Amino acid sequence: MAEVVCLCNEVLDVDLREYLDSHPINSIDELREQASICNKCMQCQDLVEGEIYLARMRRQRAAGQF
Numbered sequence: 920m921a922e923v924v925c926l927c928n929e930v931l932d933v934d935l936r937e938y939l940d941s942h943p944i945n946s947i948d949e950l951r952e953q954a955s956i957c958n959k960c961m962q963c964q965d966l967v968e969g970e971i972y973l974a975r976m977r978r979q980r981a982a983g984q985f
Contacts, residue, residue, distance in 0.1 A: 925966075925967065935967070935970050936974065939971060939974035943978065944974070945971065946971065947967055947968055
């Protein structure tokens with residue numbers, strides 16, 4: 920079941936993960952620049968940064984890097 924990550928923009932965790940898996944975003948600042956997913960409300964920053972970190976780890980594993 921999907922959970923809301925960002926209350927301001929009603930972003931679901933599965934949508935955020937899908938976006939991060941298809942775009943090489945490495946920081947919340949890059950996410951703000953490239954997508955309208957995140958404005959600077961800061962309420963969900965920890966959750967979003969966690970998802971960015973996990974997506975970065977998935978990309979590294981897929982590339983064979985550890």
